[in-house]
Amino acid sequence: MSGRDEGLGGTAFDVAEAGAAGRDVESSGTDRARSEADVEARVEVGSREHAADLPRAGSTRVSTGEATQAAAVAAGSHGASPPARRTTPRRRAHHGSRRPGDGPTAALSGASVTGLALLWWAATHFGWVPPLFLPAPAAVWRAFVDAWHGNLQGGVPLAEHLGWSALRVFGAFALAALIGIPVGILMGVSRVARGLLDPPLEFYRPLPPLAYLPLVVIWFGIDETAKIVVIFLACFAPIAMAARAGARSATREQIAAAWSLGGSAAQVVRHVVLPAALPEILTGLRIAIGFGWTTLVAAEMVAATAGLGQMVLNASSFLRTDVVVMGIVLIGLIAWGFDLAMRALERRLVPWKGRG
Numbered sequence: 001m002s003g004r005d006e007g008l009g010g011t012a013f014d015v016a017e018a019g020a021a022g023r024d025v026e027s028s029g030t031d032r033a034r035s036e037a038d039v040e041a042r043v044e045v046g047s048r049e050h051a052a053d054l055p056r057a058g059s060t061r062v063s064t065g066e067a068t069q070a071a072a073v074a075a076g077s078h079g080a081s082p083p084a085r086r087t088t089p090r091r092r093a094h095h096g097s098r099r100p101g102d103g104p105t106a107a108l109s110g111a112s113v114t115g116l117a118l119l120w121w122a123a124t125h126f127g128w129v130p131p132l133f134l135p136a137p138a139a140v141w142r143a144f145v146d147a148w149h150g151n152l153q154g155g156v157p158l159a160e161h162l163g164w165s166a167l168r169v170f171g172a173f174a175l176a177a178l179i180g181i182p183v184g185i186l187m188g189v190s191r192v193a194r195g196l197l198d199p200p201l202e203f204y205r206p207l208p209p210l211a212y213l214p215l216v217v218i219w220f221g222i223d224e225t226a227k228i229v230v231i232f233l234a235c236f237a238p239i240a241m242a243a244r245a246g247a248r249s250a251t252r253e254q255i256a257a258a259w260s261l262g263g264s265a266a267q268v269v270r271h272v273v274l275p276a277a278l279p280e281i282l283t284g285l286r287i288a289i290g291f292g293w294t295t296l297v298a299a300e301m302v303a304a305t306a307g308l309g310q311m312v313l314n315a316s317s318f319l320r321t322d323v324v325v326m327g328i329v330l331i332g333l334i335a336w337g338f339d340l341a342m343r344a345l346e347r348r349l350v351p352w353k354g355r356g
Contacts, residue, residue: 135322140329143322152323153314156306162330165308168224168299169292172231176288180236181281184243189273194244205237209295213302222303230302234295235288242284246277279353282346286339293335 117137123129124136131139143152150157187194204212209230216233220226250273258268300309308327315323346353 132319132321135325139322140326143326147323147326153318160306161308161311164306165296168227168307169231169296172228173235173289173292176232176235176239177285180239181243184240185247185269185273185277187244188247189269201237201240204233209234209298213298217302226302227299227304230299231292231295234291238287238291239284242280243277246280247273249280250276279350282342282350286342289338290335293331
């Protein structure tokens with residue numbers, strides 16, 4: 001009896017304990033359901049409040065717009081202008097990689113030449129300037145025809161004058177380029193050469209050709225040598241200075257890269273320094289040929305019997321201003337044509353210029 005009672009007592013205790021655990025689980029589930037219901041209720045209340053606030057905000061915006069419109073109408077009724085509307089400034093048109101000054105200029109150059117020719121014709125046709133000081137274009141053309149046929153003073157045809165002048169100018173120019181470019185490159189890459197050659201170059205460069213022309217005549221006589229030497233000295237200085245400046249334009253990185261690749265000194269000068277100096281050299285050549293034609297008249301003062309400079313000087317002695325103007329126009333046209341040729345050569349030899 002005692003064992004059976006003990007078994008029944010244990011079983012009753014277990015059943016009571018299981019019932020208490022079940023009640024605990026049921027109560028925890030009920031609490032969880034209540035908390036979830038509270039969260040859902042709070043979310044629903046918040047969404048209702050947010051929905052209730054939206055009409056109020058809309059009404060505020062509408063009332064603000066109405067107030068602005070009313071203010072504009074009231075200002076208009078009092079004669080005042082409505083408030084200015086703020087606008088965003090327009091951006092300038094994008095021109096890509098164009099630089100200031102890029103673009104064709106042939107039409108502008110043609111218009112400039114035409115305008116000068118018309119002004120010249122008007123000044124002579126209407127008598128604004130006496131013919132002695134400025135001959136008419138027709139008179140200059142007649143002088144050109146007479147000179148071409150050799151009907152001017154001396155009887156030398158114009159082709160011979162042109163030949164002698166071109167030989168003197170371009171011969172001296174070629175000699176100056178042949179010597180001046182290596183000298184300038186040497187001055188740019190050598191401290192010793194720059195120190196030795198810079199003082200005499202800078203000393204004689206600003207001197208006008210007429211200043212040392214008598215000395216050149218004493219040294220070289222009145223033959224063609226004196227004329228070529230005077231023009232040579234006028235062309236040499238700008239070529240040498242341009243070559244020196246161009247040689248200094250090669251960057252340290254370029255020279256260091258050539259050295260690191262095993263290049264010799266001659267190879268560095270040929271493949272690095274000379275290409276870097278080429279744009280400056282071509283500019284110096286264009287300037288030098290202008291100096292050569294400028295010095296031509298002074299050079300042909302020395303016992304010359306033919307040449308454009310000699311023709312102009314001889315015509316000025318007889319007050320033939322038509323022949324003087326004709327010679328000036330010819331010299332200018334020849335120099336201009338050479339400059340255009342140098343520009344074309346520059347575009348071909350240094351296409352990278354100005355694109356860095």
